[in-house]
Amino acid sequence: MIRARGLSRRFAARGRTVDAVKGVDIDVADGELVGFLGPNGAGKTTTLRMLTTLLRPTAGEATVGGCDLLTDPLGVRKRIGYVAQGGGTSPEARVIEEIEFQGRLYGLSRAEVRRRAGVLTERLDLAGLDTRLTRTLSGGQRRRLDIALGLVHEPGLIFLDEPTTGLDPQSRANLWEHIRDLRDRRGVTVFLTTHYLDEADNLCDRILVIDDGRIVTEGTPDALKAQVSGDGVTVGVEPDSVDAAAEIAGRLAGAHEVSTLDGQVRFRVPRGDTAMPELLRALDAANIRMLSVQVNRPTLDDVFLTLTGRTLRDAEESAPAEEKEAAGVA
Numbered sequence: 022m023i024r025a026r027g028l029s030r031r032f033a034a035r036g037r038t039v040d041a042v043k044g045v046d047i048d049v050a051d052g053e054l055v056g057f058l059g060p061n062g063a064g065k066t067t068t069l070r071m072l073t074t075l076l077r078p079t080a081g082e083a084t085v086g087g088c089d090l091l092t093d094p095l096g097v098r099k100r101i102g103y104v105a106q107g108g109g110t111s112p113e114a115r116v117i118e119e120i121e122f123q124g125r126l127y128g129l130s131r132a133e134v135r136r137r138a139g140v141l142t143e144r145l146d147l148a149g150l151d152t153r154l155t156r157t158l159s160g161g162q163r164r165r166l167d168i169a170l171g172l173v174h175e176p177g178l179i180f181l182d183e184p185t186t187g188l189d190p191q192s193r194a195n196l197w198e199h200i201r202d203l204r205d206r207r208g209v210t211v212f213l214t215t216h217y218l219d220e221a222d223n224l225c226d227r228i229l230v231i232d233d234g235r236i237v238t239e240g241t242p243d244a245l246k247a248q249v250s251g252d253g254v255t256v257g258v259e260p261d262s263v264d265a266a267a268e269i270a271g272r273l274a275g276a277h278e279v280s281t282l283d284g285q286v287r288f289r290v291p292r293g294d295t296a297m298p299e300l301l302r303a304l305d306a307a308n309i310r311m312l313s314v315q316v317n318r319p320t321l322d323d324v325f326l327t328l329t330g331r332t333l334r335d336a337e338e339s340a341p342a343e344e345k346e347a348a349g350v351a
């Protein structure tokens with residue numbers, strides 16, 4: 022459904038250049054639900070705007086929905102839906118007017134638009150809201166309307182740019198159900214950007230991780246997490262026993278990345294659950310009291326940390342202010 026090779030985009034702004042996307046390769050098969058994950062400013066929106074023909078790549082090539090991005094952008098547009106960050110509904114329009122207007126823009130007859138509006142409002146839980154002004158909708162309802170607008174011409178592929186940003190946890194979970202449903206019941210291929218790790222983990226068949234304009238890894242959520250070697254263990258002990266406890270933890274079979282902080286010893290072992298009895302015995306023998314223990318399965322944030330040396334949150338906080346500003350201008 023998507024095949025991109027060496028896709029790149031350079032911006033020239035205020036006398037300096039920014040290489041926002043540095044030669045990415047992307048393959049998405051029909052019916053896949055793929056997440057494009059990365060911190061703020063990593064290049065997600067720029068990549069999406071190139072794949073949806075809104076921004077011309079400075080280098081590289083791609084086919085989207087079987088059409089060449091550069092020589093057949095109209096063909097691409099007919100086959101895709103695009104839901105931008107924040108959507109694009111006008112506040113004073115009614116729900117049904119927005120859907121019908123969008124359908125007419127695609128050249129559909131009035132009767133056909135009506136038919137599709139009925140299907141979409143039903144499918145996206147908007148039935149009964151037809152005559153409501155869009156500004157009176159809740160955040161979740163508005164995002165579902167944005168998605169309905171992106172689907173009005175029945176594309177086989179939909180791009181969603183940060184679909185759940187700003188929604189409360191319940192509305193996010195509800196939108197996930199709708200996105201899954203698009204793929205499972207309608208066979209729509211979905212390519213979405215997110216910087217929520219739990220979203221990518223819960224929702225996507227496959228994840229591409231982008232950092233600083235480059236794809237740093239890709240795979241199923243489970244395969245990515247398996248790249249992090251082992252479970253994370255955090256053990257709390259009395260402050261004066263921390264160093265001795267760290268030494269003991271370091272002697273466990275397969276233990277690595279041992280560190281200490283504020284009365285806690287952290288390390289990784291291949292299996293946290295089976296390492297615990299051995300650790301308890303060794304601490305007991307050394308007269309060290311274990312005050313707390315926590316075993317964590319690897320998360321996608323651990324994957325990002327392993328690959329880039331930074332957590333996703335660090336990466337977002339360290340993005341230069343002018344970059345964040347420029348990203349907003351895009």
Ligand SMILES: Nc1ncnc2c1ncn2[C@@H]1O[C@H](COP(=O)(O)OP(=O)(O)OP(=O)(O)O)[C@@H](O)[C@H]1O
Nearest residue numbers: 032034041061062063064065066067344347348351
């Ligand atoms: N029109 C533009 N002019 C100059 N620089 C730009 C422009 N658009 C984006 N950039 C820069 O390109 C880089 C990637 O931005 P992009 O918006 O693609 O990131 P993102 O991963 O989508 O971030 P976010 O999660 O904040 O939306 C950033 O450094 C940004 O400042």
